[in-house]
Amino acid sequence: MATAGKVIKCKAAVAWEPNKPLVIEEIEVAPPQANEIRIKVVATGVCHTDLYHLFEGMHKDGFPAVLGHEGAGIVESVGPGVTEFQPGDKVIPLFISQCGECRFCKSPKTNQCEKGWASDRADVMAAVDSRFTCKGKKVLQFMGTSTFSEYTVIDQISVAKIDPAAPLDKVCLLGCGICTGYGAAVNTAKVEPGSTCAVFGLGAVGLAAVMGCKAAGAKRIIAVDINPEKYEKAKVFGATDFVNPKDHSKPISEVLSEMTDGGVDYSLECVGNVEVMRSALESCVKGWGVSVIVGWTELEDFSARPVQLIAGRTWKGSVFGGFKGRDAVLQMVKDYLDKKVMVDEFITHNMTLDQVNDAIELMKHGKCIRTVLTVSPQ
Ligand code: NAD
Numbered sequence: 001m002a003t004a005g006k007v008i009k010c011k012a013a014v015a016w017e018p019n020k021p022l023v024i025e026e027i028e029v030a031p032p033q034a035n036e037i038r039i040k041v042v043a044t045g046v047c048h049t050d051l052y053h054l055f056e057g058m059h060k061d062g063f064p065a066v067l068g069h070e071g072a073g074i075v076e077s078v079g080p081g082v083t084e085f086q087p088g089d090k091v092i093p094l095f096i097s098q099c100g101e102c103r104f105c106k107s108p109k110t111n112q113c114e115k116g117w118a119s120d121r122a123d124v125m126a127a128v129d130s131r132f133t134c135k136g137k138k139v140l141q142f143m144g145t146s147t148f149s150e151y152t153v154i155d156q157i158s159v160a161k162i163d164p165a166a167p168l169d170k171v172c173l174l175g176c177g178i179c180t181g182y183g184a185a186v187n188t189a190k191v192e193p194g195s196t197c198a199v200f201g202l203g204a205v206g207l208a209a210v211m212g213c214k215a216a217g218a219k220r221i222i223a224v225d226i227n228p229e230k231y232e233k234a235k236v237f238g239a240t241d242f243v244n245p246k247d248h249s250k251p252i253s254e255v256l257s258e259m260t261d262g263g264v265d266y267s268l269e270c271v272g273n274v275e276v277m278r279s280a281l282e283s284c285v286k287g288w289g290v291s292v293i294v295g296w297t298e299l300e301d302f303s304a305r306p307v308q309l310i311a312g313r314t315w316k317g318s319v320f321g322g323f324k325g326r327d328a329v330l331q332m333v334k335d336y337l338d339k340k341v342m343v344d345e346f347i348t349h350n351m352t353l354d355q356v357n358d359a360i361e362l363m364k365h366g367k368c369i370r371t372v373l374t375v376s377p378q
């Protein structure tokens with residue numbers, strides 16, 4: 001490619017500071033260094049974790065940054081030492097790396113690879129290293145990915161090569177939300193056939209958890225959200241019941257306990273709220289109930305009475321659905337192409353990168369499931 005080895009000037013949405021709209025700027029993207037890949041981003045979803053960084057976490061060392069971590073694109077050029085990728089390959093950037101060599105990658109029990117940009121300064125959600133500059137300033141790469149940019153540079157251990165038949169404006173959602181929720185049900189909760197589940201929060205992550213519960217054979221899936229507009233969508237993915245906590249004066253855990261003769265077998269928290277995490281745990285049946293925290297927050301401690309766990313419940317957490325990034329995304333793209341998992345059904349809006357602030361507003365106000373932004377027209 002004519003651009004290989006050169007700095008590329010392109011458009012990106014820059015988050016200069018917390019709690020402010022993103023600004024479309026021209027940025028410079030340096031060529032990939034050893035073991036890195038420069039990618040032309042074709043499409044990206046907007047996930048609540050982008051909003052978390054901007055409006056909730058607001059970590060001062062995490063700005064300026066280019067947000068976006070749910071994208072798909074095409075390899076533009078590769079750095080020295082990259083042998084598995086070539087210009088033209090279709091790829092999905094990953095915020096969970098898979099080096100294949102560290103003790104975590106070698107264990108089948110976890111997807112917590114210890115290499116890759118995203119695991120460096122995980123609290124800040126942006127590594128010190130970055131290939132972006134704007135107006136002479138270094139701009140950080142959120143979660144090691146930064147898909148709100150026409151071009152990005154990513155460590156090869158954080159990139160999944162996918163089937164060239166995959167439509168990038170759809171499968172970009174497999175870069176975060178769908179794999180996260182689906183895997184939390186299938187891999188982390190390990191939902192069993194015939195079981196009863198409750199999913200708290202019906203954004204893309206929660207709806208994917210509903211889809212995972214159904215795929216695992218759950219017979220009853222109770223969808224819980226304070227926004228009743230989400231229920232119709234939840235039915236599409238397999239929800240059998242809907243509960244709005246606002247419709248009840250008693251705690252939601254009591255409501256669910258009454259509905260299920262003592263509590264659900266599995267609950268998944270897909271909101272990112274410590275009170276909801278507690279409710280999800282307390283909604284599980286004693287003896288064997290499993291509750292999984294998927295929603296993201298680092299702002300507060302959570303709490304629960306020890307007897308909840310002493311009585312036999314298990315409380316777990318899940319990042320990227322417990323999936324090992326590169327292997328899982330390749331497989332999930334295949335499963336989508338084979339019509340075994342839904343993706344298109346999560347997309348409620350299509351916009352362009354210039355409209356990223358509108359997409360953020362839609363999510364803030366609960367008006368979308370996923371907005372897909374076209375970043376570079378193909
Ligand atoms: P979203 O904003 O689209 O959906 C959140 C849903 O929760 C909304 O439907 C909202 O109405 C609902 N909600 C809010 N308060 C509630 C309450 N008290 N009770 C019940 N429902 C409530 O977000 P999303 O993109 O689906 O992400 C969901 C969460 O998952 C976020 O916290 C996000 O940061 C997190 N996340 C975690 C991972 C991970 O790897 N663990 C990955 C991606 C996203």
Ligand code: ZN
Nearest residue numbers: 047049176177
């Ligand atoms: Zn995400």
